[in-house]
Amino acid sequence: MxxxxxxxxxxxxxxxxxxxxxxxxxxxxxxxxxxxxxxxxxxxxxxxxxxxxxxxxxxxxxxxxxxxxxxxxxxxxxxxxxxxxxxxxxxINFVELALAVARFVGRINIRSSLGRSVGYGTGFMVSPTLLLTNHHVLDSADAAAASEVEFDYQNDRHGRPLPIVGFALEPARFFMTSAELDFTLVAVGERSSRGIALNRYGWSRxxxxxxxxxxxxxxxxxxxxxxxxxxxxxxxxxxxxxxxxxxxxxxxxxxxxxxxxxxxxxxxxxxxxxxxxxxxxxxxxxxxxxxxxxxxxxxxxxxxxxxxxxxxxxxxxxxxxAQSLPPAQAALRDDLLNLVPPTALEAAVVGQVADAISDTSDVTSSSAPRALGQAATWTIPLTVTAHLGPVVQAAAGVPAIVLPPAEPAPALPATAPARPSTAPAPSPQVRPALADALAELRRAAERPYYDAQADAVARAAYYGDLALPADAAAAHGALHALLESTHTSQPRYSPSQHLYPWVDLRHTRGGDDDIVSIYSSRTFSARALIETDFAIDEQRQRMRAAIVRPSIGAAEALPVDDDFLEAALPYNCEHVVPQSWFGKREPMRGDLHHLFACEVDCNSFRGNTPYFDFADFNEVIRSDCGKREPGRFEPGSGKGAVARATLYFLLRYPGLIDRRAGEYTADRIATLVAWHKADPVTEYEHHRNAAIFEKQGNRNPLIDFPDWADRIDFTRGLGG
Missing domain, CATH: 2.40.10.10 (Trypsin-like serine proteases)
Incomplete structure (x- = not known):
């Protein structure tokens, strides 16, 4: 505060x-x-x-x-x-229990009526619905209604930020405050803006x-x-x-x-x-x-x-x-006074199981068992592990997790001698794809990084006799039709095969195969990056074979879903338009125009937050990756490139952005156009555009004709 x-x-x-x-x-x-x-x-x-x-x-x-x-x-x-x-x-369980209880605690993001963050405090859940904080943090129902509580604003064991889960406060349901005792009790929404259930976090009595x-x-x-x-x-x-x-x-x-x-x-x-x-x-x-x-x-x-x-x-x-309350609020107050919460370990296990299956089933804390047996070991609150050995029989609604011996998830290796790589040896199943990717990387050293003359010919042929309409809405429609009809090859999402070996390389005069993170500008070895992500593929295969989750209401077990594997073992790749906005569907997921190399910690730091341009005086969380507060993220670098990639997405896939609140609005589109103008197209982007044109058949008009930005109504690409 x-x-x-x-x-x-x-x-x-x-x-x-x-x-x-x-x-x-x-x-x-x-x-x-x-x-x-x-x-x-x-x-x-x-x-x-x-x-x-x-x-x-x-x-x-x-x-x-x-x-x-x-x-x-x-x-x-x-x-x-x-x-x-x-x-x-x-x-020794004191430390595990400390981490478990910490799940119940969140940051209060105090906002003005205009939505601007004006301060922060701490609060914690004291019933399934009610959060306790100070009166001087939230001194009125109006202040609470404008604010939110953010859970999981913390770093994991690797020092990487977890995705923040924000919940609206609902003083209309319950609000009690006392200046004398300096406390405020307020109801919290049952689900976050991303649909995550509040009961995943538990409470302290x-x-x-x-x-x-x-x-x-x-x-x-x-x-x-x-x-x-x-x-x-x-x-x-x-x-x-x-x-x-x-x-x-x-x-x-x-x-x-x-x-x-x-x-x-x-x-x-x-x-x-x-x-x-x-x-x-x-x-x-x-x-x-x-x-x-x-x-x-x-x-x-x-x-x-x-x-x-x-x-x-x-x-x-x-x-x-002692307070006299209306019946509905009295019932919530009685829950606070009378309900006995699960123990810290039980609540943490339930929360981790729910996180692991990522809302793909109806499992909630109420459906989890009170005792999980002695075979499983739970590391609280960030990961779930298990003893190696026979599969643990799972109770209804709880995953049975048994992992074979494996190395830790590979992290993005910083540039060092590119050879030899320390990534684990790939399995026979992934070796051919890895060999193809490394072969393409070797060919990259033998070909021109960017042939401006050849690209000019290709650009002229691509747009042909297209005359951009004078009407901005019609211009959006014409370009959408062109981008969609020419998107003839649609590679599935696999950055180690389609992005790192050629598309996302940065030209260096020494001929090195370097890749630069889009948000932090850190430099990485392309070869090591390819091998690392292939190792991640292999570990996902091993986890998929080793983890099952029970089907709700059915006897057979279901394989673990890809959302869990991607969260546990993420690629070092950023979707400029977050995958959750389009349900991780193809061809959007694999469209190379909005994919960039990005180390995992920056990827996590941004999460699925829309881009925003902060004033210098704003109190925001900062790192090498950029600046962030809930609902707002400003990259540390690459603003022009990510703006042009987002504007391309609005042209190619109208209606997929801003189907829900919290994505992009007209004022945010103006910010992207401003970034586009302030950060001109580089040779790197011209190279990317030409390389992607070879792979999937369409181009980014904002790279080819930067001046067109003022002639297109990009808001036509918004949904909702």
């Missing part, structure tokens, strides 16, 4: 409470330092905590992280001291009972600091004070993010984080990190912080329970 006057006031109030509690907190802190944290608590709270830990130990499927060996001693006199005094030791944490215990925070990718702060916050509606916890890291859940080691929510506690002098003035006085108007990053403050869950539950 950005610092505002209201937020600064919240921080000041937290600082005042911190100072007022010093007389109580300091003696308790001394007990904690001496290893006698129990002496800082009342006997009733100690017994309540022991009771919750004992309950967790007796119900392992419903508990989240209690070390089983500790369970028999929990009720002994020394039991709690042992829990608090050996805090550096937790069961708000428990009003005592015993979730005692002074001296470590706490954990899952957050989107300053709107950045999701981060987890594990066990570095120590609970030092509980009073009234507030919890204070200290850490040596930066303050948590507004709206973040604060968990105990059993992954129960202890508090809703809402503010850092700023350092103050004897006169109550805020201090900078160097100890000098911070004044209004100065950079908030200079403030020194001494602790964090959260709103206690017990206070939130008490307030939520």
């Amino acid at each position: 950005e610092f505002t006057a209201d937020f600064t006031q919240i921080a000041r109030a937290a600082g005042e409470r911190w100072q007022r509690r010093a007389a109580v907190r300091n003696p308790n802190a001394e007990c904690i330092r001496r290893g006698k944290a129990v002496e800082a608590e009342s006997p009733e709270r100690v017994q309540a905590r022991l009771g919750r830990l004992a309950m967790a130990a007796k119900a392992p499927m419903r508990s989240l992280a209690v070390v089983p060996a500790l369970a028999p001693r929990l009720t002994e006199t020394i039991g709690l001291e042992r829990v608090l005094g050996s805090a550096d030791f937790v069961d 708000l428990i009003g009972a005592e015993g979730k944490a005692l002074l001296g215990e470590h706490l954990n925070i899952v957050q989107h600091p300053r709107g950045e990718a999701k981060q987890i702060v594990l066990r570095s916050n120590e609970l030092v004070d509980l009073f009234d509606d507030y919890a204070h916890y200290v850490t040596d890291t930066e303050p948590g993010s507004s709206g973040s859940p604060v968990y105990n080691d059993q992954w129960e929510v202890v508090a809703l984080h809402h503010a850092g506690v700023p350092a103050r002098d004897g006169e109550g003035r805020l201090l900078q990190r160097d100890g000098s006085v911070w004044r209004d108007g100065m950079d908030p990053d200079l403030i020194g912080w001494v602790a964090n403050e959260g709103i206690r869950v017990s206070s939130l539950v008490k307030y939520i329970t």
